[in-house]
Amino acid sequence: MARKKSMDEVRPGQGDDASSRRTPMREFSRSLPMSLLRAREAVMRQFRPSLRSHGLTEQQWRILRALTAVDEIEVTELARVAFLLGPSLSRILRDLEARALIERKAAENDGRRAVVSISAKGLKLIEAVAPTSEAIYAEITRRYGARKLAELHEMLGVLEASLAGMGSADDAAVEADE
């Protein structure tokens, strides 16, 4: 049996004898970023071995997946869709192009923009990985429940939208400091 044992070996409340009145903070496991990270890792752990066996990282897969949905796409737009930062995307595109999985050309009317598309070889790779990937996703859906999964998607989307306008918490911090 693997990882999922008990969290209670941490013994919270043990360190309170050292300092008397510390700023109270949430219990660690209740931290939202942590919950999201753990959940995501639990999901990705299922996919990584399959991707790796095909010589792909998670991000490379994301890019190829995004490219199958369009004929061609500009780099900035691809970064937005695949949710990667520019620098990461630059490096990965260089690698994918060297492996002939994608093709790149300059935009016709704008010398700054680059247009990317998936190659035949890239499509073949996608089709080789897709069945396993879909099977894993189906098993996840079966275990968690399709309805619950849809609900989770919805709640995550709302969360993202809720925080959209919450601009630089920098300013709030500065205000609080002064």
Place this chain on the structure above:
Amino acid sequence: MARKKSMDEVRPGQGDDASSRRTPMREFSRSLPMSLLRAREAVMRQFRPSLRSHGLTEQQWRILRALTAVDEIEVTELARVAFLLGPSLSRILRDLEARALIERKAAENDGRRAVVSISAKGLKLIEAVAPTSEAIYAEITRRYGARKLAELHEMLGVLEASLAGMGSADDAAVEADE
């Protein structure tokens, strides 16, 4: 520099003229790892500036936070609690120790194990960051709703638990051994 809302520049279904019968895959935005990643990034985007202004990365903060909950803790256990892989933790502990934010000693009865604890300087740093951090968290809670937030936590926990035993060939081998 607000995020634009238009997702429809992607024009899904445009690439279907190139290859006739491709393996159908989920729409990208419905991918669970992607949803989790986007939500987590939306949250972390709020905290990063404050942490950075105090010279801390997200992971360094996680470690210090975890250390405040215990008197001392072994490295492996800390990795589990802070949800970091061993190699990452090793590097970060080296850095935090050099900055005198933590202390490290060998376990009494086992020369392999190392025991870590937060230093007075580390505690001071935590207390300097905590107010801002809590304020941000409170604002997130206010925007999203406390009840919904608790429900999201619950759903994420269930998801993680649902996938716990879902062996990736790796765990299958382990089970076969036992």
Place this chain on the structure above:
DNA sequence: GGGAGATGATTAACATGTTAAGTGAATTCC
């Protein structure tokens, strides 16, 4: 008690995340 294997932690090597700076092409503005 000594060697084989297991275990805890680190190091190595490569890929990505993150921020800042650089480069070359388009736009703006006088």
Place this chain on the structure above:
DNA sequence: GGAATTCACTTAACATGTTAATCATCTCCC
């Protein structure tokens, strides 16, 4: 119409994620 600015990447630099290898203990078993 040319300098200043903006824009679309790209590089650079550093920190972490991820897997494999290494190293030093420790345990077990003979």
